[in-house]
Amino acid sequence: MLAVLGANPMTGYAALLDGAFGGAKNLANSALKAMPLLLVGVGITIAFRAGVINIGGEGQIIAGAILSTLFVLGFPDVPSFILLPLTFLVGAMGGAIWGGMAGVLKSYARVNEILSTIMLNIIAVQILNLLLRGPLMDPGEIVKGSRIPHTERLSGNADLPILPGGTRLHLGVLVAVLMAVACYFLLFRTTQGLRLRAVGHNPFASRYAGMSVKRNVVLAFMYSGAMCGMAGVTLVFGSEGHRLATDGGATTFTGAAGFNGIVAALFGGLHPLWTIPASFLFGALLVGANAMQRAVQVPAALILALNGLVVVFVVGSMYARTRLARTASESREQGEGSDSRSPERSGDPEPRNPP
Amino acid sequence: MRPATAGAPLLELEGITKRFPGVVANDRVDFDVRPGEVHTLLGENGAGKSTLMKILYGLYQADEGEIRLRGEPVTIESPSDAIEQGIGMIHQHFMLVPTLTVAENVALGLPSGRRLMQDLSPVQQRIRELSEIYGLAVDPDAYIWQLAVGERQRVEIMKAIYRDVSLLILDEPTSVLTPAEVEDLFVTLRQMTDGGRGLVFISHKLHEVMSLSDRITVLRGGRVTGRTVPSETSREQLAHMMVGREVRLAPNRSESDVADARLAISALEVLGDRGTPAVTGFDLEVRSGEVVGIAGVSGNGQRELAEALAGLRPVASGTVVMNGVDTTTKTPKEIRRLGVSYIPEERMRDGAIGEFSVAENLILTSHDLPPTSRRGFLNFKEIETGCSDLVRRFTVKTPSLETPTSNLSGGNIQKLIIARELSGEPEVLIASQPTRGVDIGAAEYIHTVLMDQRAGGIAILLISEDLDEVIGLSDRIAVMFEGRIMGTLGQEEATVQRLGLLMAGVSEGEE
Ligand SMILES: Nc1ncnc2c1ncn2[C@@H]1O[C@H](COP(=O)(O)OP(=O)(O)OP(=O)(O)O)[C@@H](O)[C@H]1O
Ligand SMILES: [Mg+2]
Numbered sequence: 001m002l003a004v005l006g007a008n009p010m011t012g013y014a015a016l017l018d019g020a021f022g023g024a025k026n027l028a029n030s031a032l033k034a035m036p037l038l039l040v041g042v043g044i045t046i047a048f049r050a051g052v053i054n055i056g057g058e059g060q061i062i063a064g065a066i067l068s069t070l071f072v073l074g075f076p077d078v079p080s081f082i083l084l085p086l087t088f089l090v091g092a093m094g095g096a097i098w099g100g101m102a103g104v105l106k107s108y109a110r111v112n113e114i115l116s117t118i119m120l121n122i123i124a125v126q127i128l129n130l131l132l133r134g135p136l137m138d139p140g141e142i143v144k145g146s147r148i149p150h151t152e153r154l155s156g157n158a159d160l161p162i163l164p165g166g167t168r169l170h171l172g173v174l175v176a177v178l179m180a181v182a183c184y185f186l187l188f189r190t191t192q193g194l195r196l197r198a199v200g201h202n203p204f205a206s207r208y209a210g211m212s213v214k215r216n217v218v219l220a221f222m223y224s225g226a227m228c229g230m231a232g233v234t235l236v237f238g239s240e241g242h243r244l245a246t247d248g249g250a251t252t253f254t255g256a257a258g259f260n261g262i263v264a265a266l267f268g269g270l271h272p273l274w275t276i277p278a279s280f281l282f283g284a285l286l287v288g289a290n291a292m293q294r295a296v297q298v299p300a301a302l303i304l305a306l307n308g309l310v311v312v313f314v315v316g317s318m319y320a321r322t323r324l325a326r327t328a329s330e331s332r333e334q335g336e337g338s339d340s341r342s343p344e345r346s347g348d349p350e351p352r353n354p355p
Numbered sequence: 356m357r358p359a360t361a362g363a364p365l366l367e368l369e370g371i372t373k374r375f376p377g378v379v380a381n382d383r384v385d386f387d388v389r390p391g392e393v394h395t396l397l398g399e400n401g402a403g404k405s406t407l408m409k410i411l412y413g414l415y416q417a418d419e420g421e422i423r424l425r426g427e428p429v430t431i432e433s434p435s436d437a438i439e440q441g442i443g444m445i446h447q448h449f450m451l452v453p454t455l456t457v458a459e460n461v462a463l464g465l466p467s468g469r470r471l472m473q474d475l476s477p478v479q480q481r482i483r484e485l486s487e488i489y490g491l492a493v494d495p496d497a498y499i500w501q502l503a504v505g506e507r508q509r510v511e512i513m514k515a516i517y518r519d520v521s522l523l524i525l526d527e528p529t530s531v532l533t534p535a536e537v538e539d540l541f542v543t544l545r546q547m548t549d550g551g552r553g554l555v556f557i558s559h560k561l562h563e564v565m566s567l568s569d570r571i572t573v574l575r576g577g578r579v580t581g582r583t584v585p586s587e588t589s590r591e592q593l594a595h596m597m598v599g600r601e602v603r604l605a606p607n608r609s610e611s612d613v614a615d616a617r618l619a620i621s622a623l624e625v626l627g628d629r630g631t632p633a634v635t636g637f638d639l640e641v642r643s644g645e646v647v648g649i650a651g652v653s654g655n656g657q658r659e660l661a662e663a664l665a666g667l668r669p670v671a672s673g674t675v676v677m678n679g680v681d682t683t684t685k686t687p688k689e690i691r692r693l694g695v696s697y698i699p700e701e702r703m704r705d706g707a708i709g710e711f712s713v714a715e716n717l718i719l720t721s722h723d724l725p726p727t728s729r730r731g732f733l734n735f736k737e738i739e740t741g742c743s744d745l746v747r748r749f750t751v752k753t754p755s756l757e758t759p760t761s762n763l764s765g766g767n768i769q770k771l772i773i774a775r776e777l778s779g780e781p782e783v784l785i786a787s788q789p790t791r792g793v794d795i796g797a798a799e800y801i802h803t804v805l806m807d808q809r810a811g812g813i814a815i816l817l818i819s820e821d822l823d824e825v826i827g828l829s830d831r832i833a834v835m836f837e838g839r840i841m842g843t844l845g846q847e848e849a850t851v852q853r854l855g856l857l858m859a860g861v862s863e864g865e866e
Binding site for chain 1: 708
């Protein structure tokens with residue numbers, strides 16, 4: 001396909017591979033790109049496992065970023081080893097609140113979560129732009145009169161420390177991997193995780209067993225949002241400018257991580273641990289696409305579209321395969337399992353299966 | 356019995372072997388069906404009956420062996436192949452789409468059903484005609500989710516008749532039916548065989564097997580262990596062939612001390628799915644050490660009653676007091692914590708999560724209590740020992756505790772649920788159709804367990820359509836009809852005839 005665009009495919013892909021994996025520096029860049037994808041992907045995984053779809057990663061990232069930025073602006077002088085954990089916590093809270101709203105809307109007002117999360121994304125972007133053009137704008141920009149919409153350089157105490165090894169890798173990458181492992185434990189080792197998965201698979205049986213489907217849907221969104229909020233923290237405090245910024249458009253500083261994370265999660269088979277390599281590959285793809293653009297002068301967007309197709313095929317075939325395996329096994333005794341989940345039961349919350 | 360029809364078999368299965376991880380579900384099984392006969396497949400839970408039939412229906416592929424239809428070797432790769440060859444199957448668990456109407460479900464998968472827009476009126480018309488001919492009462496316009504299990508089953512049969520199958524597989528069709536419904540079904544089935552169709556029948560109820568079958572094949576552990584015809588055998592002998600040991604067919608009742616009321620229902624009114632009253636003016640008391648049976652044709656409010664007691668369905672008016680606490684408006688969890696267990700009627704919907712492992716389902720209701728978990732973390736060592744113990748005590752046949760529950764045979768899923776519900780040492784047990792679909796060996800065990808629990812002082816509300824079971828286990832029997840109690844009989848005075856009249860809505864005075 002590259003050939004059609006008048007570029008040498010060989011050079012192109014060589015550049016992509018080299019840009020993504022060639023040398024420690026490029027590997028580190030891929031890992032940095034993967035970091036928010038991993039956090040979001042893990043969050044998405046929790047939601048999917050609980051039977052809800054969280055398209056609101058973007059909004060939750062922004063909510064986490066704003067809240068943690070406000071926090072650091074308020075307490076710039078707290079020593080680093082206290083400030084950093086608290087910043088992550090506050091960011092997680094921001095995301096959890098934003099995600100939780102979608103959960104509450106779904107559970108208690110029967111608002112479809114796809115609709116509400118998309119709306120919440122739009123609202124978050126607007127709030128971000130408002131804040132950065134107004135109260136949060138860097139005072140220096142106002143003095144200079146250039147009025148670039150970003151905050152001042154945030155307290156150095158909240159900078160994510162660079163990891164030893166001479167690359168740009170910072171603490172955020174470790175946090176992301178740690179959270180993936182933590183979420184694995186949450187989902188498969190705790191009672192809360194059991195409830196989330198139970199509700200995702202079969203709301204009827206969950207209710208029968210004494211679980212509150214509504215409550216668990218809200219919780220799933222909060223956990224999911226918390227992960228995305230932490231992604232927001234890594235994106236602000238691990239950025240080169242160490243500030244919260246916006247381009248005024250719809251994707252702002254997130255680089256669409258809120259959406260790409262969904263792909264990473266699906267690519268990782270909705271398993272928190274598999275999401276780690278899946279995000280890394282996807283991050284590498286994004287980095288490699290830029291290198292390829294430089295090498296063969298094909299717009300990165302186009303390369304991304306091509307690679308997006310590859311991802312769709314991979315995920316699609318995986319999905320088809322698991323789906324086939326599932327139908328085969330379900331159609332034995334369990335055939336009615338999926339059929340009988342009719343939402344018509346009076347007063348029941350809408351059941352849904354992860355696709 | 357009618358003479359076995361001469362001529363070429365309609366269907367021959369030869370040397371069928373099917374292996375699953377950890378089990379050989381079918382081991383070189385030979386089986387055939389001649390036109391116009393009912394060939395029964397008998398065997399314990401997990402013997403491999405459903406597996407064999409699913410191979411025939413194209414849901415599974417055999418590892419070895421041959422399938423011949425009318426003498427011709429065939430490969431059946433999917434249910435649509437099977438349907439094309441004129442094979443129909445009524446599954447142990449129904450395969451209907453609850454959000455569609457009866458007519459839509461029947462039309463579903465028909466060649467013309469693939470069109471986006473479809474005029475259903477000819478389908479509805481034909482359904483009405485067929486229900487006349489076969490005496491199958493189904494309303495083509497009703498939604499599946501509104502129907503009781505017995506009614507759903509008639510829809511399944513209607514689907515098969517509509518498609519005009521020449522071979523129909525019925526996997527435990529009667530486990531959800533009342534005796535009267537079973538009689539009607541058998542009339543319908545006989546009508547089908549008289550037309551030259553062949554039937555494969557699977558049931559755990561030996562009297563049904565004796566009355567309907569032309570031939571009987573017994574499976575045990577995936578292997579054919581016996582073939583016979585009803586005229587040359589007896590229920591006891593069949594039971595022995597299935598289980599490999601003597602089985603007591605009637606439960607053993609002992610004396611038990613009846614004490615204070617554990618469950619008191621007064622003036623209960625509950626609405627059904629359609630918003631109309633399903634239970635009205637219902638009063639009942641169950642004391643500790645007592646089994647009170649609820650008999651009745653399915654769809655007369657039993658499901659709604661059980662769900663209301665378990666907190667799964669709102670109570671419209673009236674009160675429920677359990678263990679001295681008013682539970683009328685309590686949540687399912689609060690009710691469970693009061694020592695109330697519930698064996699639900701629809702095991703795959705309410706009772707278990709198919710995707711969960713056997714262990715996860717066994718701890719589903721107690722996962723947040725010690726010792727299963729501590730401070731929110733699951734205690735896998737404890738779970739492992741506790742679950743292996745339950746699996747052993749209740750003879751749940753599973754390759755491992757990690758096996759997905761949907762891979763178990765139907766009867767074993769039921770045993771799993773019962774194991775879980777009795778593991779918490781309840782004070783009140785609501786048991787809906789506790790032995791539906793389980794083999795006679797397991798039913799015997801479940802009955803023994805229920806009797807032990809009764810002797811141990813728990814109060815049991817037994818909702819069952821199996822009259823032998825209700826009479827055998829209950830101290831008192833209330834018959835439910837259209838949401839009310841038609842009459843209550845003591846254990847000694849209860850007979851199938853008297854119960855049958857009450858179930859039909861004829862009160863004692865009117866006889
Ligand atoms: N898809 C599957 N994966 C793994 N094991 C399976 C699968 N299907 C069936 N089995 C196993 O094969 C054996 C036979 O199961 P099958 O469902 O055929 O039993 P059955 O005779 O129909 O029992 P029941 O009377 O309880 O319905 C069981 O041990 C079951 O656990
Ligand atoms: Mg079976």
